[in-house]
Amino acid sequence: MVLQRTWLAILLLYSIYCVDFITGYEETINIDYSCTYNIQKLTEDKSYKLVWTGGDPGIGGCKISFIGRDSEYLNEYTVCAEIPDRIYFQSSGIYLKYYVGFNSYPSRTYTKDDYPLTERFCAGQDQYLDVEIEADSSGSGFFSRIDTSNSYFTLRITATKTYDYGGNVGAIVGGVIGGLAFLGIVITVCIVIACRRKGYAGQVNQPTTTTMVNQGGSQSAAYPQQTYGQPGAYPQQQMAYPPPMGYTQPGNYPVQGYGFSGQQYQQPPPPPAQAPNTSAPPPSYSDVAKSS
Incomplete structure (x- = not known):
């Protein structure tokens, strides 16, 4: 039983932690009991509830500053203040003031005459938002304030992430x-x-061989037949040279071979020899010697 109760308590605490982590965390500040100036940091997961129930704000008022800050990241936020539904000022001498950045003058001031105070007021990106409650003097002395015991308000301070680092x-x-x-x-x-591209440029196309089987069973490699065109006829240069001196063109010989008629060429007979002249005198000795 003790072990079961311990486990149940652990599970309950873990559930509460998970719910706070998922839904965010809200912290309440009551300025009636603690009105010292300080800077509160908040994110989109952490907000503040500022409560005032009519306590004396003091001579200089009560001011608290808020800024959107993340301790682990350089994110930037916009801080806003809104009054959900609970506010009452019993006198016109009670003021609710908003300051933005480092300004010494309030950016917005609310009094009893500004009811209903349901406006949502926001500072700029990565700027401070100061909230101050102040009451006038009662007139009977410098240190005496007007009665604020029946006055009250509740502010909700939230932050919206505007820059995700x-x-x-x-x-x-x-x-x-x-x-x-x-x-x-x-x-x-x-x-x-x-x-x-380099592989294609250095590749050599090899002819494709086809193996053919002859009737005898032997195989031979058959290369693809390439068609070659017959070269064109070159022009023949005809040069006419004159025949040599004393050249006589021979007669036409019969053509032997295909279409030969079988007739043989007959050489023409020699010219007849001249008969010696018997009536002429014999040659002289000198002529014979010259001819020899």
């Missing part, structure tokens, strides 16, 4: 990584294309 850094880092990855892919594709 982690998200922006993640987007920048992701963009850089994505850009580098895309550049690497482009470079890889270019290298692959260049290597393929």
Whole structure:
């Protein structure tokens, strides 16, 4: 039984912690009992409830400052103040003032005449929002204030994230990584294309052989037949040279071979020899000697 109760208590505490973590955390500040100036930090998960139940705000009033801050990240926030439904000023000498940034003059002032005070007032991005409650003097003395015992209000101070440092850094880092990855892919594709082009440029086309089987069973490699065109006829240069001196063109000889009629060429007979002249005198000795 003791062990079961211990486990139940642990589960209950864990459930409360998870609910606070998921839904956020709200802290209450009662300025009736603690009115010292300090700066309260809040985020979208942490808000404040500022309560005043009519306590004397003092001579200089009671002021508290709020700023959106995250201790772990450089996020920026906008702080807003709103009055849900609970406010009452019994006198017109009671003031609710809002200060933005480092201004010494209030940006907005509310009194009893400004009912209903349901306006939502916000400071700028990453700016301070100061809330002050102040009461006039009663007139009987410098240190005496008007009666505020029946007055009250409740303010809810919240923050809205307007700049996500982690998200922006993640987007920048992701963009850089994505850009580098895309550049690497482009470079890889270019290298692959260049290597393929070099391979095509150095490749020699080999003729494709086809194995043919003869009737005897032997195999022979058959190369593809390539068609070659017959070269064109070159123009023949005809040069006419004159025949030599004393050249006599021979007669036409019969053509032997195809279409030969079988007739043989007959050489013409020699010219008849001249008969010696018997009536002429014999040659002289000198003529014979000259001829020899």
